[in-house]
Amino acid sequence: MKVTVRITISLKKGMLDPEARAIRHALENLGFATEALSTARVFLVTMEAAGKKEAKERAAEMCERLLANPVIHRYQIEVQE
Amino acid sequence: MKVTVRITISLKKGMLDPEARAIRHALENLGFATEALSTARVFLVTMEAAGKKEAKERAAEMCERLLANPVIHRYQIEVQE
Numbered sequence: 771m772k773v774t775v776r777i778t779i780s781l782k783k784g785m786l787d788p789e790a791r792a793i794r795h796a797l798e799n800l801g802f803a804t805e806a807l808s809t810a811r812v813f814l815v816t817m818e819a820a821g822k823k824e825a826k827e828r829a830a831e832m833c834e835r836l837l838a839n840p841v842i843h844r845y846q847i848e849v850q851e
Numbered sequence: 852m853k854v855t856v857r858i859t860i861s862l863k864k865g866m867l868d869p870e871a872r873a874i875r876h877a878l879e880n881l882g883f884a885t886e887a888l889s890t891a892r893v894f895l896v897t898m899e900a901a902g903k904k905e906a907k908e909r910a911a912e913m914c915e916r917l918l919a920n921p922v923i924h925r926y927q928i929e930v931q932e
Contacts, residue, residue: 772886778893793894793918802913805853806897812859813874816887832883837874 772816773825774850779838780810813837814850822849853897854906855931860919861891894918895931903930 781787787809794807815832819825826847833845862868868890875888896913900906907928914926 800916804896804898808895810893812891812893814889815885817885835881
Protein backbone atom coordinates (compact mmCIF):
# COMPACT_ATOMS: atom_id res chain seq x y z
CA MET A 771 0.00 0.00 0.00
CA LYS A 772 1.03 3.62 -0.55
CA VAL A 773 1.66 5.46 2.68
CA THR A 774 2.48 9.14 3.11
CA VAL A 775 4.34 10.22 6.23
CA ARG A 776 4.85 13.73 7.43
CA ILE A 777 8.31 14.19 8.94
CA THR A 778 8.87 17.35 10.99
CA ILE A 779 12.44 18.22 11.88
CA SER A 780 13.15 20.93 14.39
CA LEU A 781 15.99 22.02 16.63
CA LYS A 782 16.31 20.42 20.04
CA LYS A 783 15.36 22.55 23.02
CA GLY A 784 18.15 24.88 24.00
CA MET A 785 19.67 24.98 20.52
CA LEU A 786 20.28 28.46 19.19
CA ASP A 787 18.16 29.24 16.12
CA PRO A 788 19.77 32.26 14.43
CA GLU A 789 17.34 32.06 11.50
CA ALA A 790 14.34 32.34 13.83
CA ARG A 791 15.98 35.27 15.57
CA ALA A 792 16.59 37.05 12.29
CA ILE A 793 12.98 36.49 11.18
CA ARG A 794 11.61 37.75 14.50
CA HIS A 795 13.75 40.82 14.13
CA ALA A 796 12.60 41.42 10.56
CA LEU A 797 8.95 40.98 11.60
CA GLU A 798 9.45 43.49 14.39
CA ASN A 799 10.86 45.99 11.92
CA LEU A 800 7.67 45.57 9.89
CA GLY A 801 5.56 46.28 12.97
CA PHE A 802 4.71 42.68 13.92
CA ALA A 803 5.53 42.08 17.57
CA THR A 804 5.96 38.40 18.44
CA GLU A 805 6.53 36.64 21.74
CA ALA A 806 8.34 33.64 20.30
CA LEU A 807 9.18 32.15 16.95
CA SER A 808 10.62 28.81 15.99
CA THR A 809 11.25 27.14 12.68
CA ALA A 810 11.00 23.58 11.42
CA ARG A 811 11.35 21.69 8.18
CA VAL A 812 8.68 19.33 6.92
CA PHE A 813 9.11 16.46 4.47
CA LEU A 814 6.08 14.71 3.03
CA VAL A 815 7.27 11.32 1.88
CA THR A 816 5.13 8.84 -0.01
CA MET A 817 6.38 5.26 -0.14
CA GLU A 818 5.28 1.75 -0.88
CA ALA A 819 5.05 -0.13 2.46
CA ALA A 820 3.32 -3.16 3.97
CA GLY A 821 1.56 -0.93 6.48
CA LYS A 822 1.66 2.24 8.51
CA LYS A 823 4.00 0.79 11.13
CA GLU A 824 6.59 -0.17 8.54
CA ALA A 825 6.33 3.25 6.88
CA LYS A 826 6.91 4.99 10.21
CA GLU A 827 9.94 2.83 10.94
CA ARG A 828 11.41 3.52 7.52
CA ALA A 829 10.82 7.25 7.96
CA ALA A 830 12.64 7.16 11.32
CA GLU A 831 15.57 5.43 9.65
CA MET A 832 15.59 8.10 6.90
CA CYS A 833 15.81 10.75 9.62
CA GLU A 834 18.66 9.00 11.41
CA ARG A 835 20.63 8.42 8.25
CA LEU A 836 20.00 11.51 6.17
CA LEU A 837 17.32 14.02 7.00
CA ALA A 838 18.15 15.00 10.57
CA ASN A 839 21.32 15.64 12.49
CA PRO A 840 20.69 13.67 15.70
CA VAL A 841 23.03 15.92 17.66
CA ILE A 842 20.95 19.06 17.17
CA HIS A 843 17.61 17.94 15.72
CA ARG A 844 14.57 16.13 16.93
CA TYR A 845 12.04 14.65 14.57
CA GLN A 846 8.41 13.72 14.66
CA ILE A 847 6.71 11.33 12.27
CA GLU A 848 2.99 11.19 11.57
CA VAL A 849 1.22 9.00 9.05
CA GLN A 850 -1.08 11.06 6.84
CA GLU A 851 -4.60 9.67 6.51
CA MET B 852 -4.28 36.51 25.10
CA LYS B 853 -1.26 34.63 23.83
CA VAL B 854 -1.90 32.76 20.61
CA THR B 855 0.45 30.42 18.77
CA VAL B 856 -0.05 29.92 15.06
CA ARG B 857 1.56 27.30 12.90
CA ILE B 858 2.43 28.68 9.47
CA THR B 859 3.30 26.12 6.79
CA ILE B 860 4.89 27.44 3.63
CA SER B 861 5.27 25.18 0.63
CA LEU B 862 5.78 25.52 -3.08
CA LYS B 863 2.74 25.97 -5.30
CA LYS B 864 1.70 23.00 -7.40
CA GLY B 865 3.77 22.71 -10.53
CA MET B 866 6.77 24.52 -9.05
CA LEU B 867 10.04 22.68 -9.45
CA ASP B 868 11.53 21.62 -6.10
CA PRO B 869 15.21 20.83 -6.75
CA GLU B 870 15.87 20.29 -3.04
CA ALA B 871 13.18 17.61 -2.84
CA ARG B 872 14.59 15.95 -5.93
CA ALA B 873 18.09 15.90 -4.47
CA ILE B 874 16.82 14.41 -1.20
CA ARG B 875 14.82 11.73 -3.02
CA HIS B 876 17.91 10.87 -4.98
CA ALA B 877 20.08 10.68 -1.84
CA LEU B 878 17.47 8.50 -0.11
CA GLU B 879 17.41 6.18 -3.09
CA ASN B 880 21.19 5.86 -2.92
CA LEU B 881 20.80 4.77 0.70
CA GLY B 882 18.28 2.11 -0.34
CA PHE B 883 15.08 4.00 0.50
CA ALA B 884 12.74 3.96 -2.47
CA THR B 885 10.12 6.72 -2.37
CA GLU B 886 7.14 7.46 -4.61
CA ALA B 887 7.07 11.19 -3.93
CA LEU B 888 8.70 13.72 -1.68
CA SER B 889 7.91 17.34 -1.02
CA THR B 890 9.33 19.88 1.38
CA ALA B 891 7.83 22.70 3.41
CA ARG B 892 8.92 25.19 6.02
CA VAL B 893 7.05 25.65 9.27
CA PHE B 894 7.08 28.69 11.52
CA LEU B 895 5.55 28.53 14.98
CA VAL B 896 4.76 32.09 15.97
CA THR B 897 3.47 33.13 19.38
CA MET B 898 1.93 36.56 19.64
CA GLU B 899 -0.27 38.71 21.82
CA ALA B 900 -3.65 39.04 20.09
CA ALA B 901 -7.26 39.80 20.96
CA GLY B 902 -8.33 36.40 19.69
CA LYS B 903 -7.64 33.55 17.31
CA LYS B 904 -9.16 35.35 14.35
CA GLU B 905 -6.90 38.36 14.80
CA ALA B 906 -3.85 36.12 15.21
CA LYS B 907 -4.66 34.29 11.98
CA GLU B 908 -5.10 37.54 10.09
CA ARG B 909 -1.79 38.87 11.41
CA ALA B 910 -0.05 35.63 10.45
CA ALA B 911 -1.44 35.89 6.91
CA GLU B 912 -0.09 39.43 6.69
CA MET B 913 3.33 38.21 7.90
CA CYS B 914 3.30 35.65 5.10
CA GLU B 915 2.38 38.21 2.48
CA ARG B 916 4.96 40.73 3.60
CA LEU B 917 7.91 38.60 4.66
CA LEU B 918 7.69 34.85 5.10
CA ALA B 919 6.37 33.68 1.75
CA ASN B 920 6.96 34.64 -1.84
CA PRO B 921 3.40 34.84 -3.19
CA VAL B 922 4.58 34.08 -6.71
CA ILE B 923 5.89 30.62 -5.87
CA HIS B 924 4.61 29.77 -2.37
CA ARG B 925 1.32 28.92 -0.81
CA TYR B 926 0.79 29.10 2.92
CA GLN B 927 -1.50 27.53 5.45
CA ILE B 928 -2.18 28.91 8.90
CA GLU B 929 -3.51 26.92 11.85
CA VAL B 930 -4.05 28.12 15.39
CA GLN B 931 -2.39 25.79 17.88
CA GLU B 932 -4.64 24.72 20.75
